[in-house]
Amino acid sequence: MSATVETMRAYRFCLDPSDRQRQVLARYAGAARWAFNARLAVLVDGHRRYLQEVAYATYTDDVDEAGARALVKARGGVATMSLASQSRELTTMIADHRSRAAADPDTEGAWLHTINRHAIVAGMRNADRAWSNWQSSHRGERGGARMGYPRFKKKGRARDSFALFHDVKRPGIRLATYRRLRLPGIGEIRLHDSGKRLGRAIARGEAIVQSVTVSRSGHRWYASVLVKQQQEQRGPSRRQRAAGTVGVDLGVKATAALSTGELVPNPRVKASVAARIAKTNRTLARAQKGSNRRRRLVARLGRLHHLEALERARHTHALTKRLATGWADVAVEDLHVAGMVRSARGTVEAPGRNVRAKAGLSRGILDVEPGEIRRQLAYKTSWYGSRLHVVDRWAPTSKTCSACGWVKPKLSLSERTFHCGDCDLVLDRDVNAARNIAALAAVPTEGGDAKARGGPAPEPPHGGEGAGSQKREDHHGGHRSGAIPNPSENPRVRGKPAA
Ligand SMILES: [Zn+2]
Incomplete structure (x- = not known):
């Protein structure tokens, strides 16, 4: 009677890329940053034009700001390019980069065609997500701290990361062996730890790879492989x-x-690590800006x-x-x-x-x-x-x-x-x-x-x-209870409900 449930599950691997692959990964992260910024620029521009319209309406129609916003909305709002049309434009840009690079191999600024298209679209999609998170936070529809206006990603300040997805029927993201992860456009990267658990789940047909996020943390690169997995549903053990x-x-x-x-x-942060962090911070404070020493310390x-x-x-x-x-x-x-x-x-x-x-x-x-x-x-x-x-x-x-x-x-x-x-x-x-x-x-x-x-x-x-x-993040099962029950009436009961 083993029922199964479908969950989204992430397998995280530490990567051992070669030096050349490190460069490629960094280039992909740069491309994702570019895509994020390109998309965000469109959204920010649309918002700016909207605010202009609102300001104009308060003036010409003699209404307060809320009234002006309603008026602008009623007139059809301000057109902002959709993600779909921006990614169609991307196709033209990629073709342009390709032909420029073909005409002159030394040409500068023609690089889009060397990056897997999915990585670029994923970067754009992230900007859309950041934007709608900001909007719902701004309207108070989202829990947690108020989010700031989405910011453009700067090299060196934003985390190096990119995502890739693929056609699930023709998987480009896959384990070539238990020790090698294949990424479309990038090739096979050696895993620092074994991919056996994921490999077996895929072989048994229980897991289907959906996408991968590759990110740098400190000096290491990681890949988080998101899979849709059939899992046996089981109750608690004795x-x-x-x-x-x-x-x-x-x-x-x-x-x-x-x-x-x-x-x-x-x-406990190991005392030795804490002491080294403190010392490095002190030295860093004295290091000259832009110096090699400073870069090493960072x-x-x-x-x-x-x-x-x-x-x-x-x-x-x-x-x-x-x-x-x-x-x-x-x-x-x-x-x-x-x-x-x-x-x-x-x-x-x-x-x-x-x-x-x-x-x-x-x-x-x-x-x-x-x-x-x-x-x-x-x-x-x-x-x-x-x-x-x-x-x-x-x-x-x-x-x-x-x-x-x-x-x-x-x-x-x-x-x-x-x-x-x-x-x-x-x-x-x-x-x-x-x-x-x-x-x-x-x-x-x-x-x-x-x-x-x-x-x-x-x-x-x-x-x-x-x-x-x-989706596992969404699932926090179980009840929400109100007042604290009086323990004398409600003895703490062990075990699973009979339901
Ligand atoms: Zn008491």
């Missing part, structure tokens, strides 16, 4: 069911506090930060895998991270309160990336047969006693221990919160299904239905 539900309070003092009482410490700093990031990533992956494999249900809080980090400073008119206490909080949060932990939990729980529950972010999980339900009227960030005013519970503040989070996600097993108790029904992927399509 061991996971026996462990039941774990509540996870993400990142203030520690990376996570678990309802079991465990505190998962923040990743490269060294990049490598050190890369080491640090790798360590952090390892730590996060180890934690999320342990949570997803160790319990049947994993409960986290729906944190609004961007808001929490930003709010502390406040504004000039309304400076933030408790800035110092919150600055510590913000730093902690940035160190452990709760958003990333949650994202990983979302897809790993679906891989390992467990379920992720995201509990309401307004539930007062920190202030409520996990034993008796008493709510503390005021709890400052500096209070690390929760003292209950009613039942004498004394517990680490974050463990107390983690227990409340677990209780919020508790799924009743006895006395009927979850619906009967007023909670929302459990959602797939464990509903036992057939293949559904889900």
